[in-house]
Amino acid sequence: MARAPHHLPLSSPNAATRSAPAAGSSPARFAVLDGDLNPEWHALLGASTALAVDTEAMGLVHGRDRLCLVQISDEHDNVCCIRILRGQQEAPLLKQLMEAPGIEKVFHFARFDVAALGEGLGIAVNPLFCTKVASRLARTYTNRHGLKEVVNELCGVELDKGAQSSDWGRVEELSEAQLAYAANDVRYLLAARARLIAMLQREGRMELAQRSFACIPVIAELDRGRFGAIFEHRC
Numbered sequence: 001m002a003r004a005p006h007h008l009p010l011s012s013p014n015a016a017t018r019s020a021p022a023a024g025s026s027p028a029r030f031a032v033l034d035g036d037l038n039p040e041w042h043a044l045l046g047a048s049t050a051l052a053v054d055t056e057a058m059g060l061v062h063g064r065d066r067l068c069l070v071q072i073s074d075e076h077d078n079v080c081c082i083r084i085l086r087g088q089q090e091a092p093l094l095k096q097l098m099e100a101p102g103i104e105k106v107f108h109f110a111r112f113d114v115a116a117l118g119e120g121l122g123i124a125v126n127p128l129f130c131t132k133v134a135s136r137l138a139r140t141y142t143n144r145h146g147l148k149e150v151v152n153e154l155c156g157v158e159l160d161k162g163a164q165s166s167d168w169g170r171v172e173e174l175s176e177a178q179l180a181y182a183a184n185d186v187r188y189l190l191a192a193r194a195r196l197i198a199m200l201q202r203e204g205r206m207e208l209a210q211r212s213f214a215c216i217p218v219i220a221e222l223d224r225g226r227f228g229a230i231f232e233h234r235c
Contacts, residue, residue, distance in 0.1 A: 020155035020191035021077050027183055028077040034172075036091040041080050045097060048074040050104040050129070052189035055113045056168040056182060057120075062224045067120030068168035070094065073186040081182050083171040084120060091121050098123045106189045108132050108147040110213070115220035126217060131192050133212050138199035151188045154195040159184055 021027070031041060045051055052073040059065030070082045070091075082094060098105060098117060107113045110130035117123040135145040142149075148159045163181035168174070174182075200206040222230055 037093040052186040134196040
């Protein structure tokens with residue numbers, strides 16, 4: 001199902017490091033794939049122990065709003081965007097990667113993305129790390145836990161969120177601005193994760209965070225079944 005990757009002008013592959021990419025820089029490698037990972041990118045990303053992942057959809061209602069894009073980045077700043085075609089129900093190589101027990105999948109607000117991947121492609125993501133949950137447990141001095149605020153403080157990068165509420169359903173005609181936005185939403189997650197882990201360990205909350213991450217697949221399944229408010233107390 002995967003077509004040949006579409007490559008954008010990029011910097012040298014040797015420019016990537018384990019620290020946060022420089023603001024305004026291009027990924028070390030970048031590709032746009034249709035329908036699924038291809039064998040090259042599956043092997044490349046599969047060599048990592050942690051991957052940053054994000055999704056774009058037509059809206060926020062699972063079952064109504066279809067999954068349109070899945071973007072992934074590794075610690076070497078290799079980034080790929082997988083365009084999910086209308087009516088598509090599976091992506092075998094992506095599923096293998098997202099369910100690989102030896103690779104931690106890092107999301108911001110994993111609750112939504114895990115539900116979107118499960119609803120759209122039948123993927124049961126595990127294990128995972130959520131930078132939003134980690135931020136709420138570690139950065140208790142603020143109530144600003146959006147991706148833009150987390151990346152700005154922890155990585156020193158100001159994300160441009162202008163393309164966030166755009167039409168992602170035009171998967172075969174996504175603009176350069178949309179693709180750049182999608183790439184940047186994953187490029188800084190691994191660096192943010194490293195800083196949040198240090199904060200959680202310092203404050204003695206790492207174990208609590210790990211137990212919280214383990215609950216996310218269940219919460220995502222409840223969201224898909226329209227039971228998202230099941231823990232709310234109402235008389």
